Amino acid sequence: xxxxxxxxxxxxxxxxxxxxxxxxxxxxxxxxxxxxxxxxxxxxxxxxxxxxxxxxxxxxxxxxxxxxxxxxxxxxxxxxxxxxxxxxxxxxxxxxxxxxxxxxxxxxxxxxxxxxxxxxxxxxxxxxxxxxxxxxxxxxxxxxxxxxxxxxxxxxxxxxxxxxxxxxxxxxxxxxxxxxxxxxxxxxxxxxxxxxxxxxxxxxxxxxxxxxxxxxxxxxxxxxxxxxxxxxxxxxxxxxxxxxxxxxxxxxxxxxxxxxxxxxxxxxxxxxxxxxxxxxxxxxxxxxxxxxxxxxxxxxxxxxxxxxxxxxxxxxxxxxxxxxxxxxxxxxxxxxxxxxxxxxxxxxxxxxxxxxxxxxxxxxxxxxxxxxxxxxxxxxxxxxxxxxxxxxxxxxxxxxxxxxxxxxxxxxxxxxxxxxxxxxxxxxx
Amino acid sequence: xxxxxxxxxxxxxxxxxxxxxxxxxxxxxxxxxxxxxxxxxxxxxxxxxxxxxxxxxxxxxxxxxxxxxxxxxxxxxxxxxxxxxxxxxxxxxxxxxxxxxxxxxxxxxxxxxxxxxxxxxxxxxxxxxxxxxxxxxxxxxxxxxxxxxxxxxxxxxxxxxxxxxxxxxxxxxxxxxxxxxxxxxxxxxxxxxxxxxxxxxxxxxxxxxxxxxxxxxxxxxxxxxxxxxxxxxxxxxxxxxxxxxxxxxxxxxxxxxxxxxxxxxxxxxxxxxxxxxxxxxxxxxxxxxxxxxxxxxxxxxxxxxxxxxxxxxxxxxxxxxxxxxxxxxxxxxxxxxxxxxxxxxxxxxxxxxxxxxxxxxxxxxxxxxxxxxxxxxxxxxxxxxxxxxxxxxxxxxxxxxxxxxxxxxxxxxxxxxxxxxxxxxxxxx
Numbered sequence: 058x059x060x061x062x063x064x065x066x067x068x069x070x071x072x073x074x075x076x077x078x079x080x081x082x083x084x085x086x087x088x089x090x091x092x093x094x095x096x097x098x099x100x101x102x103x104x105x106x107x108x109x110x111x112x113x114x115x116x117x118x119x120x121x122x123x124x125x126x127x128x129x130x131x132x133x134x135x136x137x138x139x140x141x142x143x144x145x146x147x148x149x150x151x152x153x154x155x156x157x158x159x160x161x162x163x164x165x166x167x168x169x170x171x172x173x174x175x176x177x178x179x180x181x182x183x184x185x186x187x188x189x190x191x192x193x194x195x196x197x198x199x200x201x202x203x204x205x206x207x208x209x210x211x212x213x214x215x216x217x218x219x220x221x222x223x224x225x226x227x228x229x230x231x232x233x234x235x236x237x238x239x240x241x242x243x244x245x246x247x248x249x250x251x252x253x254x255x256x257x258x259x260x261x262x263x264x265x266x267x268x269x270x271x272x273x274x275x276x277x278x279x280x281x282x283x284x285x286x287x288x289x290x291x292x293x294x295x296x297x298x299x300x301x302x303x304x305x306x307x308x309x310x311x312x313x314x315x316x317x318x319x320x321x322x323x324x325x326x327x328x329x330x331x332x333x334x335x336x337x338x339x340x341x342x343x344x345x346x347x348x349x350x351x352x353x354x355x356x357x358x359x360x361x362x363x364x365x366x367x368x369x370x371x372x373x374x375x376x377x378x379x380x381x382x383x384x385x386x387x388x389x390x391x392x393x394x395x396x397x398x399x400x401x402x403x404x405x406x407x408x409x410x411x412x413x414x415x416x417x418x419x420x421x422x423x424x425x426x427x428x429x430x431x432x433x434x435x436x437x438x439x440x441x442x443x444x445x446x447x448x449x450x451x452x453x454x455x456x457x458x459x460x461x462x463x464x465x466x467x468x469x470x471x472x473x474x475x476x477x478x479x480x481x482x483x484x485x486x
Numbered sequence: 487x488x489x490x491x492x493x494x495x496x497x498x499x500x501x502x503x504x505x506x507x508x509x510x511x512x513x514x515x516x517x518x519x520x521x522x523x524x525x526x527x528x529x530x531x532x533x534x535x536x537x538x539x540x541x542x543x544x545x546x547x548x549x550x551x552x553x554x555x556x557x558x559x560x561x562x563x564x565x566x567x568x569x570x571x572x573x574x575x576x577x578x579x580x581x582x583x584x585x586x587x588x589x590x591x592x593x594x595x596x597x598x599x600x601x602x603x604x605x606x607x608x609x610x611x612x613x614x615x616x617x618x619x620x621x622x623x624x625x626x627x628x629x630x631x632x633x634x635x636x637x638x639x640x641x642x643x644x645x646x647x648x649x650x651x652x653x654x655x656x657x658x659x660x661x662x663x664x665x666x667x668x669x670x671x672x673x674x675x676x677x678x679x680x681x682x683x684x685x686x687x688x689x690x691x692x693x694x695x696x697x698x699x700x701x702x703x704x705x706x707x708x709x710x711x712x713x714x715x716x717x718x719x720x721x722x723x724x725x726x727x728x729x730x731x732x733x734x735x736x737x738x739x740x741x742x743x744x745x746x747x748x749x750x751x752x753x754x755x756x757x758x759x760x761x762x763x764x765x766x767x768x769x770x771x772x773x774x775x776x777x778x779x780x781x782x783x784x785x786x787x788x789x790x791x792x793x794x795x796x797x798x799x800x801x802x803x804x805x806x807x808x809x810x811x812x813x814x815x816x817x818x819x820x821x822x823x824x825x826x827x828x829x830x831x832x833x834x835x836x837x838x839x840x841x842x843x844x845x846x847x848x849x850x851x852x853x854x855x856x857x858x859x860x861x862x863x864x865x866x867x868x869x870x871x872x873x874x875x876x877x878x879x880x881x882x883x884x885x886x887x888x889x890x891x892x893x894x895x896x897x898x899x900x901x902x903x904x905x906x907x908x909x910x911x912x913x914x915x
Contacts, residue, residue, distance in 0.1 A: 138900070140896060141896055141897070141900045143893075144892075144893040144894075144896040144897050144900075145897065147893045148893060148897065151597075154597070155597075155603055158593070158595070161590075164587070166587070168580075168583070168584075168851065172850065172851070173837070174584055174850070174851055174852060176852075179830045179831070181863065181864045182830070182831075182863065195901050196897070196900070196901070197897055197901065228900060228901075264863040264864040265864040279708060279711065282708065282711075282719070283718075283719045283721075283859070283861065285864065286861070286864035286865055289712075290711070290712045292712075307912055308909070308912055308913055311905070311908050311909040311912045312909050314905045314908075314909070315903070315905040315906045315908070315909040317905070318903060318904070318905040318906070319903070345908070348908070349904060349905050349908070350902070350904050351902070351903070351904065351905065355905060397879070400877070401608045401611070402608070402611075402875075402877075403877050404877065404878070405877065405878040405879070405880065406877055406878070406879045406880070407880050407881070408602070408879065408880070408881035409881050409882070409883070410913070411882045411883050411884050411886070411887045411913060412880055412881050412882045412887070413909040413910055413913065414909070415894055415898055415903075415906040415907070415909045415910050416880070416882060416887065416890055416891075416894050416910065417878075417880050418894070418898075418906060419893065419894040419897045419898065419906075420890045420893045420894045420897070421601065421603070421880045421882075421890070422597065422601070422603055422880075423603055423605075423878040423879075423880050424878065427878075428875075430712070432712065432715070433875065433877070434610065434611065434693040434875075435610045435693040435694040435714065435715035435875060436715055437875040437876040437877075438876065438878055440876070442871070446831075446857075446862065446863075446864060446865055446866040447866040447867065447869070448829070448831075448832050448833065448834065448835055448862070448866075449833070449834040449835070449846075449852040449853065449856075449867055450826070450834070450835045450837065450852075451834065451835070451836050451837070451841055451845070451846050451850045451851075451852050452836070452837035452838050452841050453838070453840045453841045453845060453850075454838070454840050455840050457840070458840040458841070458842075458845065461845055461849045461850070462845075463573075464572075464573040464576045464577060464848065464849045465573075465844055465845050465847070465848040465849045467569055467570055467573040468570070468573050468574065468577065468625070468626055468848040468849070469844055469847075469848065471567070471570045471573075471625070471657060472624050472625070472626065472657075473779070473780070474744070474747060474748070474780070474844075475747070475778060475779050475780065476740070476743045476744040476746070476747040476778050476780065476784060477744045477747070477844040477847060477848075478844070479740050479743075479744070479774070479777070479778070480737070480740040480741050480743070480744040480842040480843070480844045481842055481844050481845065483736055483737055483740045484737055484839070484840060484842065
């Protein structure tokens with residue numbers, strides 16, 4: 058049973074603050090271990106990968122090879138259920154089509170005094186994609202990370218995935234092939250991040266690393282940031298449903314549980330203006346929990362981090378939603394559009410009763426890699442822009458230099474950078 | 487005297503690799519000290535700011551106050567040279583005008599089966615701007631960081647700047663006022679980053695922190711990343727000039743020295759197809775060095791990290807430029823546009839003989855906060871997008887859910903997320 062709050066409660070502000078502040082993850086301090094592993098990979102390369110994979114994944118890379126061969130990937134594909142492969146290809150096509158629309162345009166223009174300004178977008182040359190092993194190996198995440206990179210024009214996408222006890226998910230390998238991943242390596246953990254950042258004899262270094270991972274992976278990404286680019290550090294997933302009296306309690310309960318089943322640290326929240334809907338959703342959650350294979354995870358998440366917040370007026374919901382800054386926000390209400398427009402901080406918004414978040418997780422076309430843990434206050438979901446960079450372009454002729462030169466020289470002198478001023482003056486005399 | 491390379495040298499590949507690998511900064515290990523300071527600020531707030539500012543900046547914040555008052559800022563403005571203020575206002579206007587063009591458009595569309603997809607851009611609510619104290623306190627950098635934030639629509643820009651021995655640069659305060667900075671605090675170092683990230687009684691927390699700083703500031707930004715957004719970690723600045731026989735050696739030498747005067751760790755490089763230009767530039771650098779107030783810094787930079795690379799054909803320059811991935815790239819050549827189009831990795835390109843980098847540093851309009859240390863391979867210069875985030879929007883009706891539902895359920899089941907599949911199924915029955 059989740060907690061219940063009402064904006065009418067005398068202690069609502071405090072309890073809402075406590076909900077926002079709840080630590081859903083224990084920050085493991087793995088920094089020293091990670092620093093040592095990264096340094097070992099930087100110095101010893103493949104030999105370090107072999108050692109650490111033996112220790113962490115109980116696998117002998119000297120026997121299996123570090124790289125997963127094209128034959129292995131084809132064989133894995135053959136092991137997959139054909140209908141699931143079809144669904145993956147359908148998802149890939151929709152993700153690619155949507156992300157193609159995100160490609161930004163280059164620009165060139167001349168300002169009123171004739172200075173040419175502009176910028177040009179180019180793709181990152183090479184990207185490393187981290188894919189977790191074990192139960193969190195999601196083929197859909199391979200598509201969501203690799204497809205935008207390929208749409209952006211990244212020439213080389215190198216995927217790393219740990220292979221505990223020698224096992225790899227056939228669907229993950231099939232998704233890599235579908236998404237156009239160029240190289241797959243059976244390595245994980247901080248050692249895989251080190252290999253991608255510094256390069257080894259087998260793994261050429263990349264320019265940017267994306268994808269979720271455990272505490273070791275997150276700490277390693279934080280450390281190599283600067284040597285390579287990284288995406289955000291992903292935390293446990295969350296959903297917020299805003300619903301008025303039009304909400305179907307069974308549907309809403311199913312959506313809350315779809316989030317809760319991810320992880321005991323996942324969070325499912327409901328804000329509603331209808332107290333009877335609050336009761337009905339709560340009852341439906343309990344009923345549906347019994348039907349879920351992952352009910353132990355889902356019930357722990359719902360018990361520890363779930364919450365139902367009753368507001369007097371549904372118009373009060375957007376302000377609370379902004380405080381929560383949820384990764385996923387469903388709005389099921391008569392005026393879903395109006396409410397949506399009021400919200401400033403959310404990773405993705407799912408509008409109306411027929412858009413369960415699970416559609417966006419797989420086949421909506423938009424990206425399911427979204428900012429968690431209130432980072433939607435400053436971060437965006439993954440997209441094509443994450444795999445492009447912008448070069449600015451400036452050109453003056455003699456006239457423009459004359460028009461701008463005096464101010465530039467004045468500022469150079471004021472900052473004590475006389476060489477800056479001289480580089481302008483020498484052209485004006 | 488800088489080193490000289492030629493692509494005809496038998497050992498060119500090795501020497502070029504060594505040039506790329508040269509460490510221009512000693513990485514200070516301040517991580518433990520920074521972790522302790524951040525934790526102290528998180529727990530003790532303003533009291534920690536007072537203690538650390540006393541220790542590092544020799545200033546008593548209990549006397550001066552933590553916040554710089556509007557009266558102090560007005561007084562500082564009064565102390566500035568009016569022509570310099572005018573130049574700053576001119577720069578601000580040009581920066582704002584250019585950055586307004588970077589505002590991205592929201593999008594909504596319906597795909598062929600009627601699914602509504604789109605995204606909406608919103609500004610980050612609050613941004614912290616770190617400004618270094620002492621000799622690296624550049625008013626132009628205040629404009630370059632704050633103006634795009636304001637153009638993006640950031641409601642609150644809070645600037646922190648250390649005040650060693652109680653001193654603040656009047657021009658920095660004046661630039662803050664010109665750029666629309668909302669709050670200024672006389673704090674620096676890791677403690678200022680902690681205050682912006684966690685908040686104290688006096689400093690409300692922000693959502694994102696930008697701006698350059700020393701090793702303590704960089705380590706602190708790396709640590710608070712996730713709690714807040716951060717921009718890139720800036721390293722020492724660099725310029726690469728590509729010039730054919732049309733290049734004016736005196737002008738090119740002045741540009742190389744404008745870069746070198748920043749810092750002994752700055753880097754100035756020239757690639758030319760004209761050996762006699764290489765000699766003439768080298769001689770001009772030596773001559774002009776004598777004229778520079780900062781000649782000690784500039785000559786150390788040029789001696790330790792400068793290089794002239796002679797190529798057989800100017801058409802060979804872009805490939806080398808991509809390996810270097812320079813923060814600033816000047817192209818002075820008959821076919822500057824053609825060469826520019828070949829380059830993929832550069833922070834900013836300055837085209838033609840009349841566009842010294844110093845114009846872009848101050849009044850070109852484009853941003854001078856650019857990716858250093860080869861990070862142009864994956865990063866862009868600062869811009870309006872750094873202060874916005876994108877919320878994706880998805881809407882299905884009953885028909886669209888029917889069209890997408892089967893594939894979504896199939897993938898949910900394949901990933902072992904039966905609750906995901908149920909949230910779709912419950913709406914389709």
